Amino acid sequence: MRKAELSVAAVIALVAGVASAGGAGSVPGMIGAVVGVAVLGATLLWLSLRRYRAWAYQEREDDLMVSRGVMFRRMSVVPYGRMQFVDVTAGPAERIFKLATVKLHTAAAASDARIPGLEREEAARLRDHLAELGEARAAGL
Amino acid sequence: MTALGPQTRGDGDAPARWEQTVGSGPRPGTGPEWQRLHPLTPLIAALRSVVLLVLVLAEDSRNRSAGVSTTLIILGAITFVLLLGGLVRYAVTKWALDGATLRVETGLLRRDARQFPLARIQAVDVVRPFLARALGLAEVRVRLAGSGRANGRLAYLSAPVALDLRARLLAGHHGLDQSTPEPAEQPLATVPPGRLVASVLLSPAAAIAVGLVIAVIAVTSVSRAATAAVGGSLLVYALSFAHHTWKRVADQYGFSVGLAPDGLRIRRGLLSTVAETIPFARVQAVRKVEPLTWRPMGWCRLEVDVAGSAGREQGTSRLTRALLPVGPTATADWMLSSALGLKQFELSKPPRRAAWKAPLSYHFLGSAYQGSVIGASKGRTKKTTTWMPLGKAQSIRWVEGPLQRPLHLATVRVDAAGRGVVADLRDRDSEEARRIFDSLLLASRSGRHSAAGKAPGPETTQGADTSPTSLTAPARAADGTAQPLRDGPPPRGLTYGQPPAPPSELA
Numbered sequence: 121m122r123k124a125e126l127s128v129a130a131v132i133a134l135v136a137g138v139a140s141a142g143g144a145g146s147v148p149g150m151i152g153a154v155v156g157v158a159v160l161g162a163t164l165l166w167l168s169l170r171r172y173r174a175w176a177y178q179e180r181e182d183d184l185m186v187s188r189g190v191m192f193r194r195m196s197v198v199p200y201g202r203m204q205f206v207d208v209t210a211g212p213a214e215r216i217f218k219l220a221t222v223k224l225h226t227a228a229a230a231s232d233a234r235i236p237g238l239e240r241e242e243a244a245r246l247r248d249h250l251a252e253l254g255e256a257r258a259a260g261l
Numbered sequence: 262m263t264a265l266g267p268q269t270r271g272d273g274d275a276p277a278r279w280e281q282t283v284g285s286g287p288r289p290g291t292g293p294e295w296q297r298l299h300p301l302t303p304l305i306a307a308l309r310s311v312v313l314l315v316l317v318l319a320e321d322s323r324n325r326s327a328g329v330s331t332t333l334i335i336l337g338a339i340t341f342v343l344l345l346g347g348l349v350r351y352a353v354t355k356w357a358l359d360g361a362t363l364r365v366e367t368g369l370l371r372r373d374a375r376q377f378p379l380a381r382i383q384a385v386d387v388v389r390p391f392l393a394r395a396l397g398l399a400e401v402r403v404r405l406a407g408s409g410r411a412n413g414r415l416a417y418l419s420a421p422v423a424l425d426l427r428a429r430l431l432a433g434h435h436g437l438d439q440s441t442p443e444p445a446e447q448p449l450a451t452v453p454p455g456r457l458v459a460s461v462l463l464s465p466a467a468a469i470a471v472g473l474v475i476a477v478i479a480v481t482s483v484s485r486a487a488t489a490a491v492g493g494s495l496l497v498y499a500l501s502f503a504h505h506t507w508k509r510v511a512d513q514y515g516f517s518v519g520l521a522p523d524g525l526r527i528r529r530g531l532l533s534t535v536a537e538t539i540p541f542a543r544v545q546a547v548r549k550v551e552p553l554t555w556r557p558m559g560w561c562r563l564e565v566d567v568a569g570s571a572g573r574e575q576g577t578s579r580l581t582r583a584l585l586p587v588g589p590t591a592t593a594d595w596m597l598s599s600a601l602g603l604k605q606f607e608l609s610k611p612p613r614r615a616a617w618k619a620p621l622s623y624h625f626l627g628s629a630y631q632g633s634v635i636g637a638s639k640g641r642t643k644k645t646t647t648w649m650p651l652g653k654a655q656s657i658r659w660v661e662g663p664l665q666r667p668l669h670l671a672t673v674r675v676d677a678a679g680r681g682v683v684a685d686l687r688d689r690d691s692e693e694a695r696r697i698f699d700s701l702l703l704a705s706r707s708g709r710h711s712a713a714g715k716a717p718g719p720e721t722t723q724g725a726d727t728s729p730t731s732l733t734a735p736a737r738a739a740d741g742t743a744q745p746l747r748d749g750p751p752p753r754g755l756t757y758g759q760p761p762a763p764p765s766e767l768a
Contacts, residue, residue, distance in 0.1 A: 182706050193666075195659040197702055202655045227406055227568055227678030228655035 177235045182257075184224065184250065186233045198233045201259035202226045206247050210240075222246050293359030295366075302417045303347025305392050310343050311336070312392075356415055358426065361433055363403060365413055377403050377413045379433035383567050384524075384539045387423050391532040399423035403430065406568035406678060431523045431538060446521035449600055450585055450592050454514060456560075460587035461509045463554040470502050513586045520600050525565070525584065543567050545677040546649040546684065547584070547601060549593055553642040562586055563593045568678035603648055606631045608638055611670070615688035618664045628686035630697070633704065635675055637684045649684040653677040654705045659698045661691070673698050 170190050177186045187195040207223040214220060214236075220243035224233040238246065318332050354367040363377040386402040393399060398417035405412060418426065428443040461467070477495055481488045514531035524540040548564040555561065563585035585593055597603045608627030616623040625644045628637040630651070638646040654675045661671040671694035673686040686697055 183702070191663045193661040195698070196656055197658070198656040199654075199706065226655040226676070228676035228682065229680040230674075230676045230683055231656035232658075233656065 172237075175236070179246075179249070184233060186235055196231065196233045198224050198226055198231060199257075199259070200250065200253040201257035202231075203250060203254035206250050206254070208243050208247050219243075222250075224250065293357030293364060295355040295357045297355055298351055298415065299398050299417050299419050299422075300351070301396050301398060303344055303351045305390075305396065305398065305417060306347035306350070307340055307343040308392055311340050314339060358429060358433075358439070363413060363430065365415065375413060377405060379430060380436075381405055382430060382434045382540070383543045384537055385427050385430050385434075386538070387427055387536040389420070389530075389534045393417050394532075394534065401426050401430075404567065427538065431540070434540060435523060444522040446519035446526055449518045449520050449596055450588060451518075452513065452516040452586055452588060454510075456587055457513055457516070458510055459558075460555065460560060461506050463558070464552070465554065466502055466505060468554065470499070473498060513583065516583075516586055518584060518596075525600065527584070529586075539565065539567055541601075544601065545653045545679055546647055546682050547597060547603065548648070549590075549597075549646045551590070551644040551646075555587070559590055560587050561590050561593050563588070563596060566677065566679055566682040597648070603634065604632075605648070606634075606636060608636050608646075611688040612690050614668050615670055618668055618670060618688060626687055628684075628689070630686070630701065630704075635684045635686070635701075637686055639685060639687060647684045649675060649677055649682075651675075651701065651705045654701070657698065657701055657705065659694060661694075671695070673701065675701065 167190075171188075174190050174193070175186075175188045177184065183197050183199040185195065185197045187193070204225045204227055207225065208220050209223065210220040218240050219237050220240050221234060221236040222238055222243050223235075224231070226233075235246070314336055318336055349369055350367065353369045354365070356363065356365045358364075361379050363379065364374065365377070366372065366374045382403055383406055384404040386404065388400045388402055389398070390400070393416075397420050399420045400414060400416035401418060401423050402415075403413035415423075415426070417423075424443075428441070429439040431443070432439050432441040473495060477488075477491055480491050511531040511533075513529050516527070516529040519526040519528075521538075524538045524543075527535075527537040527539070529535055544565055545568060546566040548566070550562040550564060551560075552562075562583060564582045565584040566582060585596060594605065597605060606629060608629045610627050611623075615626065619626060621641045622639055625638055625640045628635070630636065633651045635649045635651060636646065638644060655678055656676045658674040658676070659671060660674065665671055665688065669691045670688045671691050672688060673694050675684045675686075676682065677684075686694070689697060
């Protein structure tokens, strides 16, 4: 579901590695930089993996449930009838891996049902499905 | 879109009008009856700026002794430009109430045609800025859900036209014939000027002001030289404080709230007056705010949340959400129960260990839900209690933060339409939070379903009119009948004509 974040972490680690390798002149400095980059990369990878595993969504009979977060564990439930519109976006990193993010908007500004890192076809299917359900059960304000 | 509107109406000779309606500009006799703003409108646009300019330039010329003639020329030129702008705006703006839609068209170079489906109205306001009021004019503002930009403004109409338009908009909103006269209202509460001034003076800003004065006195007694320096900055502060106080008082002066079949009516203002009408079904949540400084007096503020943003619009006094800017708690409680049909209930405190996570606000934390209403209170020095009907829930969230996890606590948040309209069942026991979350989901689902089931068929008063009506009719009906905030009395919003029974407490 969410490979995009991993790639971002890898890119950051790579950039950091290149930068520090260029900056350090001496041999111990080089070793230190390499170790640092490795540790940093591993940490980022681990964090992203954890976060990736925390993301989950479930299309239920009446509502969509999205859970996420490691530090702050959140669970959002948006009834289909409350949806105002559905957004599908794909950032540059997501586009590389042919992924997309589906976001549900309700009339409440604070609602945050977002599902990142979906395969493009799945995102399109979800969007159409949600839009259909939303229309069928529109509940107004 | 505008060309299609009149054509799709249900009269038999619609096809014959097609050729005429395709053309642009006003379509005399065919579509809606286009009306213009009041002819004095451009004058007000210019006048307001002129008053300001006169002040600025007068000050300027006194200081630098610039020639009077240049001042006059500048003033005249600016006035002329403003007047011209106002005239152009007046010439290109027109509006029409066409069946179930209010249409407003404006713009010289970039035409801007807007439609406001009456069924989607969140509130209707009649705003009368001082200058407009002096000339007998008023502005009608239609609030829709969404950002302030979605609102419709008609500035300015003559006062009788504005009031008539408001009555028609609200009647149309409730699915009644638009010639239905505005129903009588039942006064709920007023705010005497003395209490209003006292409440403004009992604010934190006033406390700071008093503290500063004491500090200045202390400084003066120590050294005379420092007085001048401190005095200058103090003057600035005093001026801004005076301005703030004045604004608050002038905004809420003569505040009165009334109950009418078409909604809650709020009237207020000293120089500029505002009259808001909020249909009951549009109330998303109610909040009772009890600031620390008001506690000795036993006062509180009652706020109401509507999906339409009140927004700050240029020139006119801004709309607040106060249902009662300041009043005795007993009055507020009475208003909640009698006007909004809300039975307040005891809120349960979170477990004691939540004090480790929220040491400063634990004493006010409390939440519960009963029947179809959620109640939640919070605050450090200012106790804020929110009441929200479950039927208004847009989404439900469950959050467990890093501080809450070791304490086995979790928060359940219920969002309603609008910005920052949320009821937090904060720091409940994990198990309990989970249970609340699940049962809220169930309850909100059944709330929506029963609303849809109970809903009468879409009203057909508008005939086979535009699609907006048919799209929103179920929603409106659902709102009208579901209103868990008013489960006691019958939904007055749909039964116009019979004035509300006078609450016995008033007599």
